[in-house]
Amino acid sequence: MAHMGHSVTLILIMAAAVLAPLLAYGVARFLPVPLVIFEILLGVLIGPDVLGWANTGEVIDTLSQLGLAMLIFLAGYEIRFDQVKGDTLNRAVAAWLASLALGLAVGTLLAHGGGFGKGVYVGTALTSTALGAILPMLRDAGDLGSRFGTVTMAVGSVGEFGPVIAMALLLSGRAPGRSAALLAAFAVLTAAAVFWALRPRPPWFAKVVAKTLHSSAQFAVRLVALMLVAMLGLAQALGLDILLGAFAAGLLTRLVLDGASPESGEEVLAKVEAMGFGFLVPLFYVVTGVQFDLKALLDGGRPLLLLPVFLLLFLLVRGLPIRLLAPRDLGGRDRSALVLFGSTALPLVVAITTLGVQDGQVEPGEAAALVGAGMVSVLVFPLLALRLRGRAGAARGSAAAERAGASESW
Numbered sequence: 001m002a003h004m005g006h007s008v009t010l011i012l013i014m015a016a017a018v019l020a021p022l023l024a025y026g027v028a029r030f031l032p033v034p035l036v037i038f039e040i041l042l043g044v045l046i047g048p049d050v051l052g053w054a055n056t057g058e059v060i061d062t063l064s065q066l067g068l069a070m071l072i073f074l075a076g077y078e079i080r081f082d083q084v085k086g087d088t089l090n091r092a093v094a095a096w097l098a099s100l101a102l103g104l105a106v107g108t109l110l111a112h113g114g115g116f117g118k119g120v121y122v123g124t125a126l127t128s129t130a131l132g133a134i135l136p137m138l139r140d141a142g143d144l145g146s147r148f149g150t151v152t153m154a155v156g157s158v159g160e161f162g163p164v165i166a167m168a169l170l171l172s173g174r175a176p177g178r179s180a181a182l183l184a185a186f187a188v189l190t191a192a193a194v195f196w197a198l199r200p201r202p203p204w205f206a207k208v209v210a211k212t213l214h215s216s217a218q219f220a221v222r223l224v225a226l227m228l229v230a231m232l233g234l235a236q237a238l239g240l241d242i243l244l245g246a247f248a249a250g251l252l253t254r255l256v257l258d259g260a261s262p263e264s265g266e267e268v269l270a271k272v273e274a275m276g277f278g279f280l281v282p283l284f285y286v287v288t289g290v291q292f293d294l295k296a297l298l299d300g301g302r303p304l305l306l307l308p309v310f311l312l313l314f315l316l317v318r319g320l321p322i323r324l325l326a327p328r329d330l331g332g333r334d335r336s337a338l339v340l341f342g343s344t345a346l347p348l349v350v351a352i353t354t355l356g357v358q359d360g361q362v363e364p365g366e367a368a369a370l371v372g373a374g375m376v377s378v379l380v381f382p383l384l385a386l387r388l389r390g391r392a393g394a395a396r397g398s399a400a401a402e403r404a405g406a407s408e409s410w
Helices: 001-026 035-046 060-079 085-109 115-125 131-140 145-174 177-200 203-212 219-237 242-258 263-290 294-298 302-325 331-341 347-358 365-410
Strands: none
Touching: 001 035, 001 060, 001 263, 035 203, 035 263, 035 365, 060 131, 060 145, 060 219, 060 242, 060 263, 060 347, 085 115, 085 145, 085 302, 085 331, 115 145, 115 302, 115 347, 131 145, 131 302, 131 365, 145 242, 145 331, 145 347, 177 219, 177 242, 203 219, 203 242, 219 263, 242 347, 294 302, 294 365, 302 331, 302 365, 331 365, 347 365
16 A cells, blocks of 8 residues: 555656646746746645645655755756856855855854754755756846856856855764865765866777667766766765765766767767656655645744745845955946845755755754745746846946947037
């Protein structure tokens, strides 16, 4: 009977995963709502607090953990530090470090007796940025290759990379010295893997990749899966968080695929993304919705009060340092838009709060408030940022027209 329950739950979860893009596509004609919002909301709908159709168990939880690992893996893959460097990257790192200090202080104050451990989960969640959510919007707006897009890419990249490192450093073993040593060991082993990845590929490698790309062998996809589980296993063996292993695997995979032929690399990535975004990642988000403590949030107690507080803290903890340390060549409206984009957070918030609940450090109601605030940030902040960018562009165009008119009359 338990197996039957798992089967029905899995069918419901995958049905929700199929329905989510249909809803997102339909609503997108009126309002660009990120797909992840529908995945979580549908999970809440079929979960125990609403319809009561789905309940998670060991099998579903294992698949959800794989989805979390794939989500962080793909986040690591999409980061291109080679495109953001110099003063822009330095300012983004400085802003994130300031956010981390603020986040840890605020998280510990809000821990409600939970101590520094809970403060780390809450604080690091407040410093994250949903790079995967804002990149498509920048691309659609034609801003990805602009100066503003470069700065936003830097802020978003550090906002995804930094929290993962902070989690590994501050929570592994609960002893900072031991955590630093373990993190250093992981860094050395990862550097060795990177050195291997940067070496020129032998001729047979590209041939095998190309030859098996459209066959049942799928050598490159299997190699990617091996790198993911190997980095996850390495992180677990060293007592580090799985987020770090998945993230490092994503960075490493980009190096390996970039070393192969560009055409094959793009096709391999498309297959990996299909496996991730087609099955594992939406399963993780729907399960997050199923486990979402809606009852605690709607009971009118502390969790409900915390939701607007967390939303404001995203702007203060993450946004204020970004505003203060933004490159000086950005105008006022662009700085404000950068704050809104940088304060947009959801995927890592979901991942971090999920681990916090599993570790017993974060209460389900608090996790629901944080995830709820992240959902509101993804819905509201990017739209406001794009509107500011549109007004800034109109203002620049008007000023240019006035200058042109003045020169003609002169």
